[in-house]
Amino acid sequence: MKQSGRRQRMAILTIVVLLLLTVFASGVAIGVPAARVAVSDATVTPATPTAGAPTTVTATVRLSGGSTSAVTLDRVELVSSDDDNFRDDVVARATDLGSLSAGETLTVPITATFDTPGEHDLRIRATVTDADNDETTVTRPISVIVEQGVPQVSFDAPNAVVGADSSVQATVSNPTNAALRNLSVRIMTPETGERSVREIPVLAAGTTTTLNLSVQPRQPGQQQLTADISYLTPSGTVQTVDETELMRVKPLANDVGVRVSRSTGNNQNNAGGVAGGIGGILGGQSDLQAGGSQQDGAEQGEVDVTVSNFGNAPIDSVVVIPQTANGTIVTEIGRVIVDETLSPGTASTVTVDTAQAEQIGQLRFAAAYELAGERHTVSAKFNRQTPGAVDLTGVDLSVKSNGSVDLRSNLANTGGSEISGVVVQVVSSEYVTPEYPRRSYFVGTLGSSEFAPVELTASVDVQNATEVPVRIQYTVGADRVVETTTISLPPNDETDGTTPGGGEVGVILSVLLVGAVIVISGVFIMRRRE
Structure with missing residues (x-):
């Protein structure tokens, strides 16, 4: 009896131990996932992404060789954290990607477009489902630095006029490190819509070009001017960018002469x-x-x-x-x-x-x-009648030994219309100086075929001067006319009075005359004494 009871206790103990071992084994199995998945690698193409152009992030998803179950790769997402709302925003997603067996990898490209330049901190998030429909999600951080990628345009319309074709100068630049192609630049105003279009086949990286366009504003004052640029990105997609500026439009001035x-x-x-x-x-x-x-x-x-x-x-x-x-x-x-x-x-x-x-x-x-x-x-x-004109006639010019000049003449209007505001004057030069009292002579108005006397005075360097310049100014119609002539001086031996040195001869004659008087007086006195 005692032995039978012992066997029962041993059997119960064995069963308990086996149950414990089963529970323990089950607990260990539950702690180890059947699918061990990871994002083992990630690359960014192009190496230097640009704003507005497609950027591809390629993720490599790997199922570890120790996994006990194959998996289905449900989706791979590119997400960014929204710190304000404490949630993740999906930037781009790829789905229905196939399955992975233990030890296999799958490369998944995800394409996104970043509108703003700068550094974007993102995460690659991969989600798989194993044979028991258990879902596993893994992530990998990635940073994408985006450069300014759209063409830049600035434009100026400094002489915009209402109703007239007004020129607009547009400067287009490519700030990226790759050529942009098939650029189409359209300048528009809200009033008239599309007005002027120019094409740029290729705009090389880092270069700038200037385009001349035109608009036709309908209202004066400040108006909006919009530049619309469409272009082909390096990846082959068509993008569009707009830029708006204000222009000042002036009223139209019709002034032709x-x-x-x-x-x-x-x-x-x-x-x-x-x-x-x-x-x-x-x-x-x-x-x-x-x-x-x-x-x-x-x-x-x-x-x-x-x-x-x-x-x-x-x-x-x-x-x-x-x-x-x-x-x-x-x-x-x-x-x-x-x-x-x-x-x-x-x-x-x-x-x-x-x-x-x-x-x-x-x-x-x-x-x-x-x-x-x-x-x-x-x-x-x-x-067609010949307008007024002037001519000096009957010129009489005399030069004194001290260099003073006296010029007398007649000024005639030889044209077919009246002239007015007539002024005649001696022009100062290196060897000629206008002198008081008649440096200039105001004639006034002369009708056709009329004349008036003119008198001028000046001083000249008789040793060097050869001519006297004379200027005549007058008004005919709406025009002021200025004319200059030169009047030749006579040779030095034809000057009034004595020739150069004549004063010295006079002094000598005077001395001789005084001497003769003294001699005659002396002779007379001596004879009286005798």
Whole structure:
């Protein structure tokens, strides 16, 4: 009986021990996961990511050889931590990636785009499921440094004008370390939408280019100007970037002038119809060549018509139209093209031959042009009559032995119109100085074919001076004319009084005369004593 009870206790003890061993073994098995997975490696392509361009993070997921179960790789995610909300934000994700057996690896690319440059601290998160549908998640930290990757654009429209094509200068730069291709730059305003487009086939890394575009604002004041750039990234994707700035738009100023003058043959602006000069018998030279003097090959009847754009917008299709005084087009002369475009602040001159319209005394030249889509006309009259001109006649110049000069002459108006504000003066030079009382002489107004006497005084260095310069200033029409001539001095032996040294001869004669008087007086006294 006792032995039977002992056997029962031993059997119970054995069963208990076996149960404990089973429980212990089960506990150990539960503590060791069937799938031991890890993210063993991670790379970033390109090596230097740029903002706005695709960046690929390649993760290598490995299932350890000691795993007791194969796994299914459910997803691999690229996540960033949102510290404010204490949650992870998924940047990019790859799913349905296949399965892994013990000891195998699987490479998974994840592509994301980073809009802002700088350092981005991320984590790669891989999730697997084993044969018992148990889910395991592992992570690996990774840092991605993103450079400024979009093309930069700045633009300026300093002369924007309402209703007119206004130039915009856009500067486009590529701050990345790779070439950008197929850049399309569009400048737009909210009022008109797309206005101007320019293309850049290739913009190399680190380079800058400047584009000239245009807009046509409709309202004055501050307006928004937007640059829209689309381009092909180094990875082959099309990206778009916008930039907005303010531009100041000015009201349109229509200010065009026409000037007509007799041609000098060199197609340059002159005194505006002033003719003549004080050459001729005096051989003088003019500081300002007068129109109408047939110089430099200018033909009889040719006139220079100058169109000037004083406004703030370009004028286009500029044409000069010769007309009679009542506005009838002179077909014998015909229209003359001045310029296709005349920018603000510029002028253009054309020479028009009026010889075929000699019977018309007074002409009018109209300049027709287009401004901000509208046609305009401005004109100027031109009188074919020879304008006023001056000439010195009957010159009488005397030089005294002390160097004082007295010049007397007549100033004549040899032109066909009145001149006014006439002033004649001696010009100071190295050997000539204007002297009181008549350094200058005011004549005033002279009608056509009239003349007035002129008197001038000066002093000269008679040993060195050979001529006296004389300047004549006068106004004809709306122009102030300045002309200079030179009048030759007579030789030294033709001066008034005595020739140089004549004063010394007079002194000698005086001394001899006094000596003779003294001798005669002495003889007379001696004879009295005898």
